[in-house]
Each structure stands twice: as C-alpha cells, then as structure tokens.
Amino acid sequence: MKNCLFCRIANKEIPSEVVYENDDILAFNDINPQSPVHVLIIPKTHISSLNQIDHTNSEAALKILEAIPLIAKKTGIFESGYRIVSNCGVDGMQSVDHLHFHVLGKRLMKWPPG
Numbered sequence: 001m002k003n004c005l006f007c008r009i010a011n012k013e014i015p016s017e018v019v020y021e022n023d024d025i026l027a028f029n030d031i032n033p034q035s036p037v038h039v040l041i042i043p044k045t046h047i048s049s050l051n052q053i054d055h056t057n058s059e060a061a062l063k064i065l066e067a068i069p070l071i072a073k074k075t076g077i078f079e080s081g082y083r084i085v086s087n088c089g090v091d092g093m094q095s096v097d098h099l100h101f102h103v104l105g106k107r108l109m110k111w112p113p114g
Contacts, residue, residue: 006098010044020071024063027071027103036106037075037082041067047099050088064101077105 008014009028016028019039030038043060047053053061072078082105087094 004046004098005096006040006042006100007046010042020067020074022063022067024060025067027067030102034102035104035109037077037104039071039075039103041071041101041103043099048097049094049099050086052099061099068101068103071103072105075103075105077103080105081109083109 005014009016010026016026018026018028020027020041023044025041025043027039027041030040041064043057043064045057045060047057047060068084069078072082082103085102085104086100
C-alpha cells in the first residue's frame with residue numbers, strides 16, 4: 001500500500017528504531033511509548049487488520065506470534081511479563097490500517113487498562 005505508514009516503515013522509506021527483523025516481519029520501538037518497553041510488530045506485507053486474516057495470509061500472523069517471545073527476551077521483559085495488544089477497527093481504536101501488535105512491558109499492567 002503506497003500511502004500506508006507501516007508499509008513505508010517496512011520498506012525502509014521511513015526510519016525506525018528496529019528491535020527485531022526477519023524476512024516476514026519488522027519490530028520497532030513505538031515513537032509514542034505507553035510503557036518503558038513499547039514495541040510494534042508488523043508483517044512486511046500489508047494486512048489491514050485482524051479482520052483481514054484468512055487462510056491466504058495467516059502465516060504472517062503466526063510469524064509475529066513466534067517472534068513475540070524473542071522480542072520479549074531481547075527487551076528484557078520475558079521473565080517479568082508483558083502485554084500484547086492489537087486494536088481492530090474504529091471502536092477498537094486502531095490508528096493505523098495495517099495489522100500490528102503492541103508489546104508493552106517494564107511496568108505493572110493494570111486491568112482494566114488506564
């Protein structure tokens with residue numbers, strides 16, 4: 001997607017502070033962190049949201065889930081714990097129409113959030 005912010009980051013058109021990368025996914029520090037560790041993980045191929053995951057692209061979501069423990073170890077939150085968030089749609093407060101997961105850690109996560 002030509003104008004998609006996260007596609008542009010994945011294509012290295014916009015710089016990011018990369019935490020983890022492989023052929024399929026990119027993880028980078030959020031520019032507006034909500035916790036001491038706040039990493040965004042995106043597939044390098046454009047998928048608009050969780051609602052668009054199907055049998056043709058579910059491998060991308062699996063690659064993200066497999067990378068989460070690696071990212072947690074690399075950022076020092078594997079043992080203490082962390083929260084994974086993926087917002088979907090307008091009511092879910094999805095701000096960028098590209099599938100992404102937030103990895104949040106290094107602070108006590110309250111429930112309900114806020």
